[in-house]
Amino acid sequence: MLTLTEIQNRAFMAIGPARIAALSLLVLMNKEHSEKAQVARQLSIDRVTAAHDMLGTKLPEMLKASNHNLPAMLEQQRQACFEALSPLIEVLKDPGKAQSPDFSDHCLYHLEPLVSSFLKEMTEHLMESQKELEVERQADMLKAIANAEVVGKNIQLIAFNASIEAARIGDLGKGFTVIASEIRDLSGKTQKFLDNISGLLRT
Template sequence: MAIGPARIAALSLLVLANKEDSDDAHTARQLSVDRITAAHEMLGTKLPAMLKACNHTFPSKLEEKRLACFEALTPLVESLRDSSKAQGSAFSDHCLYRLEPLVSSFLIEMTEDLMENHKRLEERRQEDMLKAITNAEVVGKNIQLIAFNASIEAARIGDMGKGFTVIASEIRDLSGKTQMMLDNIADLLRAS
């Protein structure tokens, strides 16, 4: 994500603003400008689009911080288009006392929010998987009962039901193996 590197880029621009106009300084300055521009675009359009694609919204206070970071980056991006504006105490104060604390705070809270959201999604996914396994276990038990009843009916028929007895026995064995696998999966999910 471009937001974190923008913090470094903004601070490096402060250092570069007072340096000579060498090729290395120009290259470093351009890299900083590119990172800040990318962060501005990330905060303005890309991050909201990514959140929307993931069906996630920030809590209102975090969204306010995102907008505040975007607004704090906007004059910086505009001043970078004219390098003469990217100098002086107002520029330094903006980078050090407004932009950097806002972005740092936003990044910390955004990370916490995304981690909490991920945790909730994982818990919900695990609950859904356990429900699916429980349902499959019920089906497996019903298959065992049906196979058992089929064996009884085949035995009652006598010689004509011997082939069906073998099939019912195989179904019961497969159902038992499936039940064991489902139990193992459920135990693994419950342990995690």
């Protein structure tokens, strides 16, 4: 499962280039037919398509797999960005639409600020959410270690009592005394191991 930071990075890398790609398409569509222009045009097409896919399906799927939901306002921004990229997908099917003044205004004054705002808000939200998850995970680990420490102390006490009982039996209890001693030593080593982990988590 991806962390929220990894999701943020993947989404940013897929969506961010679409802003420049949109402007490139605006300039390149039906303007130049050189090999260099065709390569640049295809790169822009690939970037717009990748951003559209990320906003439409991949980002929601990654978030769902990580059991995370965007806040309502940020989810609305995601949908708005997806819808704002849809006219570009239509232009890829019909390049003639790129000549429309409405398309130019859409790329320059609607799409770019919308996507930029979403990327900023998404990055801040996912990074902060990941920090909160790490704090919660650390607290859970410390709690688990504390529980293990209690169990370890109980094992030491049981082993100590077992060695006392074995001593009372005499020669018949010698073998059991050795086993109880080994259990007590292992429990002590485990206790030190847990203490070390606990110290690392608290620093």
